[in-house]
Amino acid sequence: MFRYCFSKSAILSLAALLLMCLTPNSARANSVKSPAAVPNIEKRCIADLASRLNVPVDEIVCDQSTKVTWPNTALGLEQPDKMYAMMMTPGWKFILETHNVKYLYTASDDFFRYGGPLNLWSGSALYVEPSQNDPNLNGDLIQISLMGTHPRTIMKGVTDFYPQSNGGVIATRRTSRSGFDLLYLAPGKKNKPVVISGGFAFGDAAVNEKGTEWIAFHKNTLSFNWNIIRGKVGPASKDDQAIEIPDGAKPAGAAWTQKGFYVRYILYGVAKTYHLTEQNKLESVYEFDSPIPPEGGFMLNKSESVGVGNEVNDGKTNTVVSRVWFTGDVQTKVIIPNFKYLRSTPIGYGDLLISGLRNDHYAAYVVNFNDGEHHSVIEGVNSTIKYWNVPPHGAKF
Numbered sequence: 001m002f003r004y005c006f007s008k009s010a011i012l013s014l015a016a017l018l019l020m021c022l023t024p025n026s027a028r029a030n031s032v033k034s035p036a037a038v039p040n041i042e043k044r045c046i047a048d049l050a051s052r053l054n055v056p057v058d059e060i061v062c063d064q065s066t067k068v069t070w071p072n073t074a075l076g077l078e079q080p081d082k083m084y085a086m087m088m089t090p091g092w093k094f095i096l097e098t099h100n101v102k103y104l105y106t107a108s109d110d111f112f113r114y115g116g117p118l119n120l121w122s123g124s125a126l127y128v129e130p131s132q133n134d135p136n137l138n139g140d141l142i143q144i145s146l147m148g149t150h151p152r153t154i155m156k157g158v159t160d161f162y163p164q165s166n167g168g169v170i171a172t173r174r175t176s177r178s179g180f181d182l183l184y185l186a187p188g189k190k191n192k193p194v195v196i197s198g199g200f201a202f203g204d205a206a207v208n209e210k211g212t213e214w215i216a217f218h219k220n221t222l223s224f225n226w227n228i229i230r231g232k233v234g235p236a237s238k239d240d241q242a243i244e245i246p247d248g249a250k251p252a253g254a255a256w257t258q259k260g261f262y263v264r265y266i267l268y269g270v271a272k273t274y275h276l277t278e279q280n281k282l283e284s285v286y287e288f289d290s291p292i293p294p295e296g297g298f299m300l301n302k303s304e305s306v307g308v309g310n311e312v313n314d315g316k317t318n319t320v321v322s323r324v325w326f327t328g329d330v331q332t333k334v335i336i337p338n339f340k341y342l343r344s345t346p347i348g349y350g351d352l353l354i355s356g357l358r359n360d361h362y363a364a365y366v367v368n369f370n371d372g373e374h375h376s377v378i379e380g381v382n383s384t385i386k387y388w389n390v391p392p393h394g395a396k397f
Helices: 002-022 025-031 040-053 118-122
Strands: 061-070 089-098 101-108 112-117 124-130 139-145 152-158 160-163 169-176 179-185 194-199 201-207 213-219 227-232 241-244 250-257 260-267 270-276 282-284 297-299 304-313 316-325 330-336 340-348 351-358 361-368 374-381 386-388
Touching: 040 061, 040 089, 040 101, 040 112, 061 101, 101 118, 112 118, 124 152, 124 160, 124 361, 124 374, 152 160, 152 169, 152 179, 160 201, 160 386, 169 201, 179 201, 194 201, 194 213, 194 227, 201 260, 213 250, 213 260, 304 340, 304 351, 316 340, 316 351, 330 361, 340 386, 351 386
Parallel strands: 201 250
Antiparallel strands: 061 089, 089 101, 101 112, 124 139, 124 386, 139 152, 160 169, 169 179, 179 194, 201 213, 213 227, 227 241, 250 260, 260 270, 270 282, 297 304, 304 316, 316 330, 340 351, 351 361, 361 374
16 A cells, blocks of 8 residues: 555656646746846837936836737737738737836837837827818728827718717718718717717817717807807707807817816907806806816916927927926926927826827827826827827727
8 A cells, every 4th residue: 555655646746747847938937037038128128218218227127028929010019001011920018117107018029119108008099081082071080099009990071079088079070061060979889970969160079978968169150159059969959058158259178077067268368167057057167176178288286387388499399398396497398399289188197198280280299297208199190189088999908
């Protein structure tokens, strides 16, 4: 009996030893990573991030290292209008971290691509690409990542658009030389908008979280002033409610929060935000509490502000983004050359999406007012570019 037990133990030990020998090195490397196992491409990514952020290499750590086989040489970061070799490419996905911020890199064994701060992949940008076949000069509404990758069309026949906090989109569609439809694309939908109103012109618009009620700036004819209309999501109705605003007021924003609808308009050069009550009354809102960020900058707190503006140097317009202390001391200053800022949107973690003009075409940048890191999102398009708090399609980082 003793000999039998000994032989069985020996056999089990031998089997365990053989299993260890046959286990792929990559599987063991994922659980215990020695310095010798660190691929050279990871070190190159760390050096690149250190250079971008102007921080020492030893302040950057690799939080995650994953072996990946990419479907082509884009390494998971396909940009519009670029060609890539369609070949299976073994490589890596790295998540690097410094100063409590995580950054994405994708790589093969020989080259890498910068994927930006990981938090940027929770949102995307929208713009309209003209369609040559549309008789009313409408275009395709394109979604793109904030790193300028993963483009896709989410709606056709669009003139202008207003991304919504619930993940939907309100858009306008020109139906004739003197008329537009107002459309609502519900969250998660593609190319299936609902027509919710019609009129001579529409401005900024908003929908509630449930997607059941909306408001929009509106006017009936060229000679009339703007007003605000309010209605239920569904087929266009004649029962929409109209709310008057002062003559000469121009739309400057619309939003919905848990407290209800808010609108912002400019009158005599001064922008002001109002809360639209259930009784369709406009209540003035203290600007620091406005859910619609003003253009040109905003207050971070009582001591600091962020400024976005344009300055002319040698006949060229440059955009300047600054984080300024109440004493006037500038903590961060970013200059985007040959770029005219038009609008900016805070998107969290100190990042701004800044849309403007370069060489008579629209372009957009993401700028971080904390560390100064900035990069181009897209250039050379024919419509303004706006932030949308929906992840880009097909990007699972």
